[in-house]
Amino acid sequence: MDISKRAKQIQESPIRKLATYANETKKRGIQIYHLNIGQPDIPTPEVFYNRVKDFSEKVLSYGPSDGLDELKQAMVDYFLKYNIALNKNDIIITTGGSEAVSFAFNVIADPEDEVIIPEPFYTNYNGYSSISNLKIVPITTDPENGYHLPDISEFEKKITKKTKAIMICSPNNPTGTVLYEREIRELGKLVKKHNLFLIADEVYKEFTYDGEKHFSILQLQGLEDHAIVVDSISKRYSACGARIGAIISKNREVMKAILKFAQARLCPPTLEQIGAIGAYRLPLNYFKAITDEYQKRRDILVEILTSNKEIILKKPNGAFYIMTKLPIDDSDKFARWMLEDFEIDNETVMVAPGAGFYSTPGKGTQEIRIAYVLETKKLERAGNILLKAIEKYNSLNP
Amino acid sequence: MDISKRAKQIQESPIRKLATYANETKKRGIQIYHLNIGQPDIPTPEVFYNRVKDFSEKVLSYGPSDGLDELKQAMVDYFLKYNIALNKNDIIITTGGSEAVSFAFNVIADPEDEVIIPEPFYTNYNGYSSISNLKIVPITTDPENGYHLPDISEFEKKITKKTKAIMICSPNNPTGTVLYEREIRELGKLVKKHNLFLIADEVYKEFTYDGEKHFSILQLQGLEDHAIVVDSISKRYSACGARIGAIISKNREVMKAILKFAQARLCPPTLEQIGAIGAYRLPLNYFKAITDEYQKRRDILVEILTSNKEIILKKPNGAFYIMTKLPIDDSDKFARWMLEDFEIDNETVMVAPGAGFYSTPGKGTQEIRIAYVLETKKLERAGNILLKAIEKYNSLNP
Numbered sequence: 001m002d003i004s005k006r007a008k009q010i011q012e013s014p015i016r017k018l019a020t021y022a023n024e025t026k027k028r029g030i031q032i033y034h035l036n037i038g039q040p041d042i043p044t045p046e047v048f049y050n051r052v053k054d055f056s057e058k059v060l061s062y063g064p065s066d067g068l069d070e071l072k073q074a075m076v077d078y079f080l081k082y083n084i085a086l087n088k089n090d091i092i093i094t095t096g097g098s099e100a101v102s103f104a105f106n107v108i109a110d111p112e113d114e115v116i117i118p119e120p121f122y123t124n125y126n127g128y129s130s131i132s133n134l135k136i137v138p139i140t141t142d143p144e145n146g147y148h149l150p151d152i153s154e155f156e157k158k159i160t161k162k163t164k165a166i167m168i169c170s171p172n173n174p175t176g177t178v179l180y181e182r183e184i185r186e187l188g189k190l191v192k193k194h195n196l197f198l199i200a201d202e203v204y205k206e207f208t209y210d211g212e213k214h215f216s217i218l219q220l221q222g223l224e225d226h227a228i229v230v231d232s233i234s235k236r237y238s239a240c241g242a243r244i245g246a247i248i249s250k251n252r253e254v255m256k257a258i259l260k261f262a263q264a265r266l267c268p269p270t271l272e273q274i275g276a277i278g279a280y281r282l283p284l285n286y287f288k289a290i291t292d293e294y295q296k297r298r299d300i301l302v303e304i305l306t307s308n309k310e311i312i313l314k315k316p317n318g319a320f321y322i323m324t325k326l327p328i329d330d331s332d333k334f335a336r337w338m339l340e341d342f343e344i345d346n347e348t349v350m351v352a353p354g355a356g357f358y359s360t361p362g363k364g365t366q367e368i369r370i371a372y373v374l375e376t377k378k379l380e381r382a383g384n385i386l387l388k389a390i391e392k393y394n395s396l397n398p
Numbered sequence: 399m400d401i402s403k404r405a406k407q408i409q410e411s412p413i414r415k416l417a418t419y420a421n422e423t424k425k426r427g428i429q430i431y432h433l434n435i436g437q438p439d440i441p442t443p444e445v446f447y448n449r450v451k452d453f454s455e456k457v458l459s460y461g462p463s464d465g466l467d468e469l470k471q472a473m474v475d476y477f478l479k480y481n482i483a484l485n486k487n488d489i490i491i492t493t494g495g496s497e498a499v500s501f502a503f504n505v506i507a508d509p510e511d512e513v514i515i516p517e518p519f520y521t522n523y524n525g526y527s528s529i530s531n532l533k534i535v536p537i538t539t540d541p542e543n544g545y546h547l548p549d550i551s552e553f554e555k556k557i558t559k560k561t562k563a564i565m566i567c568s569p570n571n572p573t574g575t576v577l578y579e580r581e582i583r584e585l586g587k588l589v590k591k592h593n594l595f596l597i598a599d600e601v602y603k604e605f606t607y608d609g610e611k612h613f614s615i616l617q618l619q620g621l622e623d624h625a626i627v628v629d630s631i632s633k634r635y636s637a638c639g640a641r642i643g644a645i646i647s648k649n650r651e652v653m654k655a656i657l658k659f660a661q662a663r664l665c666p667p668t669l670e671q672i673g674a675i676g677a678y679r680l681p682l683n684y685f686k687a688i689t690d691e692y693q694k695r696r697d698i699l700v701e702i703l704t705s706n707k708e709i710i711l712k713k714p715n716g717a718f719y720i721m722t723k724l725p726i727d728d729s730d731k732f733a734r735w736m737l738e739d740f741e742i743d744n745e746t747v748m749v750a751p752g753a754g755f756y757s758t759p760g761k762g763t764q765e766i767r768i769a770y771v772l773e774t775k776k777l778e779r780a781g782n783i784l785l786k787a788i789e790k791y792n793s794l795n796p
Contacts, residue, residue, distance in 0.1 A: 001593040001624065004562075007505045007655035016463065016661055043456040052669060053451050058441040060639040065414065095493050095641065098663040106529055107405045111509045127662025131504055133531070164402075195399040226399065241458040241668030243493065257405035263414055264525025265496040269667040270639030271450060 010130040014123055014356020015369075021339040022350055030343050033382035036335075036350040038173065038321065038371040042238040042290055047278035052271050063267040066259055067093020067246070071273050074280035075246060081284050084218045090250050092258055095268045097203050097232030097245035098124055103258045104167075104228050104247060105132045108197045114162040115199075118149055120323060120357035120364055122173045122201065137163070138359045143325040143367065146314035147175035152186045156194075165197035165228075166190070171204035171214060171318025174357045174369040176298075178208050178318035181215040188220040197254075198223065203232040203245070204319040206287045209295040212317040224250040235320075237279040242272035294320050297372040297379050304383035308390065322370045323354065326390055329397060331355065331368045338389050349385050408528035412521055412754020413767075419737040420748055428741050431780035434733075434748040436571065436719065436769040440636040440688055445676035450669050461665040464657055465491020465644070469671050472678035473644060479682050482616045488648050490656050493666045495601050495630030495643035496522055501656045502565075502626050502645060503530045506595045512560040513597075516547055518721060518755035518762055520571045520599065535561070536757045541723045541765065544712035545573035550584045554592075563595035563626075564588070569602040569612060569716025572755045572767035574696075576606055576716035579613040586618040595652075596621065601630040601643075602717040604685045607693040610715040622648040633718075635677040640670035692718050695770040695777050702781035706788065720768045721752065724788055727795060729753065729766045736787050747784045 015037055022032055066072070072088040079086050094100040101124060109115060111133035117125060119138035129136045137158050141147040149155075155166060166187055170179040184200075191198040200217040208214050217227040232245035249255055301322060302315045310327035328334045331353040338348050354367025370386075372379055413435055420430055464470070470486040477484050492498040499522060507513060509531035515523060517536035527534045535556050539545040547553075553564060564585055568577040582598075589596040598615040606612050615625045630643035647653055699720060700713045708725035726732045729751040736746050752765025768784075770777055 001595060003505055003651055003655050004508045004511070006508055007652075007658075010655070010658045010662070012658055013463075013661040037460070039457075039459050041457060044458040048458070049453075055447075059437075059439060060442040060446070060637045061437050062435070062638040065411075095667070096663060102663075107401055110402045110404055111531055113402070124662050124664075127658070131659060131662065132529075133509055197399060239458045240460040241665065243663075243665070243667040253401055254405075257401050257408070260405075260408045260410055260525070261529060263411040264408070264522050264529065265494060265500075266522075267639065267641070269493070269641040269670050271669050271673075272667050275669075 006130050006133060011123065011126045011356070015352045018335060018339060018350065021336055025339045025348065029346060031347045032339070033347065033349045033374060033378060033385065035370045035372070035374070035382055036352045038235070038373060039240055040235060040238045040320065040373050041375065044239050045237055045279050045282060045286070047282065048237060048239060048275035051278040052275045055271060055274050060270055063270045063273065065262040065267050067091070067268055068273045068277070071277050071280070074277045078280045082216070084216060086248065089255065090248055092247050092255065092262055093268045093273060094245040094247055095265070096243040097201065097230050097234060100230040100232070100245045100247040101125060101201070102128050102132070103261050104199050104230060105129065105134055106261060107254055107257050109134050109164040112162065113164045114160060115164060116155060116158050116166045118168065119359055120147070120174050120354065120367070122169055123356050125167065126359065135162070136359050140360055140363060143312045143314070143323065146316065147172065147177040147323060149179065149183045152190055155187070155190055159194050163194070163196060165199050167199040167201070169201035171207055173204065173319055174321050174352070175323040176316030176319045176321045178212050178214060178316070184215050184217060185220065188217065188223045191226050192223065196226065197228055198226050199228045199230065201230040203230065203235055206236055207291060207294060207320060208318045209291065209298060210317055214318070218248065228254065233276050233279060237276070239275070239279065242275060243269060244272050244276045294372065297376055298322070300376055300380055301370065301372050301383050304380065304387060308387055320372050322372065323367055324370065325367045328366060328390060328393060330365055332365070334393055335368065337393060342389050342392060344385050344388060347381070347385060349382050349389065351386070404528050404531060409521065409524045409754070413750045416733060416737060416748065419734055423737045423746065427744060429745045430737070431745065431747045431772060431776060431783065433768045433770070433772070433780055434750045436633070436771060437638060438633060438636045438718065438771050439773065442637050443635055443677050443680060443684070445680065446635060446637060446673035449676040450673045453669060453672050458668055461668045461671065463660040463665050465489070465666055466671045466675070469675050469678070472675045476678045480614070482614060484646065487653065488646055490645050490653065490660055491666045491671060492643040492645055493663070494641040495599065495628050495632060498628040498630070498643045498645040499523060499599070500526050500530070501659050502597050502628060503527065503532055504659060505652055505655050507532050507562040510560065511562045512558060513562060514553060514556050514564045516566065517757055518545070518572050518752065518765070520567055521754050523565065524757065533560070534757050538758055538761060541710045541712070541721065544714065545570065545575040545721060547577065547581045550588055553585070553588055557592050561592070561594060563597050565597040565599070567599035569605055571602065571717055572719050572750070573721040574714030574717045574719045576610050576612060576714070582613050582615060583618065586615065586621050589624050590621065594624065595626055596624050597626045597628065599628040601628065601633055604634055605689060605692060605718060606716045607689065607696060608715055612716070616646065626652060631674050631677060635674070637673070637677065640673060641667060642670050642674045692770065695774055696720070698774055698778055699768065699770050699781050702778065702785065706785055718770050720770065721765055722768065723765045726764060726788060726791060728763055730763070732791055733766065735791060740787050740790060742783050742786060745779070745783060747780050747787065749784070
């Protein structure tokens with residue numbers, strides 16, 4: 001009696017797999033600065049909690065499989081503020097962005113089909129590709145080039161009869177890169193030419209800096225039948241534990257099929273949807289203070305890290321991640337070493353090793369992902385500890 | 399650009415597919431008694447809501463992928479009251495029982511693998527088998543026999559090289575049948591002999607009547623590596639909208655792999671887990687008044703329906719469903735007709751047609767599932783309307 005191949009094959013979360021070592025570190029009385037996980041420290045909006053507290057129905061009953069109508073309306077209104085005109089039936093509320101990824105994969109592809117994704121990419125795409133038996137075909141991007149896309153011809157070369165979609169994430173997790181409108185338009189043309197879907201994970205939409213603006217695939221005219229957007233409130237409203245996301249498409253056949261997937265799991269969690277309605281009704285200036293804060297953090301971190309000239313880091317314009325190539329032999333080893341054998345004044349730093357974000361074997365071994373989800377003082381301290389860790393590590397492994 | 403085969407193939411919820419007609423019925427001013435959906439009318443325990451309201455963390459952050467430790471402890475304590483000894487690491491909290499079904503299928507089977515399930519069965523198993531590309535191999539049970547299992551040899555005949563598991567649901571949705579301990583023990587022996595998993599959906603555990611007791615596969619000694627239980631608070635604590643379930647197994651390899659699936663979707667909803675902790679800490683006598691009420695309802699409904707001698711109905715001992723074979727030509731047509739062309743004093747009844755609960759084509763066409771989730775007076779009225787509808791329908795379709 002054996003477990004399935006997909007169960008054996010599925011990748012362990014590279015973000016969470018060092019957790020066991022971290023627990024030991026804490027037991028030794030050492031404080032860890034967690035730069036490894038994208039858990040924002042921004043308070044969840046009060047209106048979210050207040051709405052949940054005001055919920056007064058006697059029975060917490062099943063909601064609609066496609067989500068609460070009022071939440072869908074609040075999302076329609078919110079997107080309109082970005083000049084994106086949606087109808088309620090273009091939206092299905094999901095249990096987190098994760099479920100939206102799962103729905104997207106299952107609706108476009110059967111086992112053995114292929115999805116082209118620029119790497120490094122968010123590790124959960126790997127998880128869902130294993131579960132759904134898809135093959136991710138990576139297009140490697142380069143830290144020296146700020147992880148922007150290579151020439152569109154590189155994508156075209158990878159298209160086979162099995163290719164069903166190209167998937168992007170912008171602003172990007174793990175790199176923080178915001179794709180140029182030009183890059184997205186070229187992808188739009190390519191998927192149209194080859195009759196593919198274009199899936200975009202746009203959950204970090206608001207988090208852009210230096211005046212950079214996020215360009216949504218929903219803004220591409222003539223691409224309505226191809227575009228599928230993965231969305232979530234987790235980062236937008238600092239409500240990761242709520243598990244409220246959405247899948248958005250104007251392709252009726254796609255949405256009809258996704259509704260059937262949604263019916264299989266009955267409905268998304270009700271109370272957290274109620275909270276999300278309040279969050280979505282916040283004015284857009286709610287994001288101003290938050291993005292200002294993140295931009296400040298990014299600047300501090302980039303300044304510290306680039307003081308070491310051997311660190312390769314192009315300042316990214318979005319999300320709250322930095323992916324950087326360090327002058328070390330192996331970031332897996334390095335990250336574990338920082339937890340097990342390193343401390344300064346009883347403090348150390350936890351980062352996510354880069355290899356887990358690549359699907360090409362051997363790639364990303366010198367890179368790490370840093371989430372700048374700590375307040376500036378702590379971040380400054382964490383950045384400096386990291387710099388010293390690199391020095392010390394290399395002096396021990398010359 | 400085409401959607402996937404699994405998206406085309408997945409069954410529309412037979413419970414929810416008549417919803418469009420029902421909306422039209424309501425627009426015509428006709429009241430519908432909803433016997434079609436297993437949405438209990440029992441109030442969600444106050445302690446559930448109170449705990450949610452007391453949640454005071456500033457950030458609704460990611461929880462552990464395997465669920466909140468306190469909830470797992472509360473479940474361990476709860477199971478101990480049934481003399482089932484679990485450890486916290488035998489439990490992974492899921493987003494509803496649905497996700498537990500999905501995890502169970504994905505951990506035991508790859509595309510094209512087979513799972514043997516007695517039919518009629520809960521329709522969502524169909525949904526997840528399509529999504530995961532499994533093949534459900536049905537064993538047909540019989541209304542005349544109260545939907546109990548046929549001889550164990552019938553199961554053995556269906557076992558092939560592709561068979562990975564046998565799956566049962568007791569107390570059963572849609573039939574209300576509680577499997578005898580003997581039936582479960584025989585299945586236990588069979589899966590052991592053929593090295594298969596035994597998956598049991600036990601979400602209706604508390605809902606047994608006439609002194610009948612639920613027998614869990616977790617009570618089968620020597621079957622620890624084979625047994626996987628799907629669990630949920632939806633019906634237990636009338637919290638269907640919470641989406642809190644669990645998957646339970648003592649097989650370490652299974653649980654380790656499921657944890658990786660769980661990491662891909664990050665965590666179950668936090669607030670509803672907080673509420674569930676309170677519910678699980680209720681004393682077992684909490685269920686007494688509820689099961690008394692359901693038993694009363696079942697008795698009323700069975701009495702009314704069996705007054706028509708052509709209706710085949712063996713009084714079931716569990717859950718809050720009745721599956722019954724009516725003297726009609728086609729229950730799909732009949733259910734729709736009740737919504738579109740029938741009313742008594744501006745009232746009608748909505749039921750779930752039986753065919754959707756079978757995977758063998760042509761089966762269940764005379765059967766319907768009734769959920770007795772209405773208070774006794776309404777249920778009595780609904781039962782009598784249903785009886786009259788059968789008469790009228792047959793007089794029009796002789």
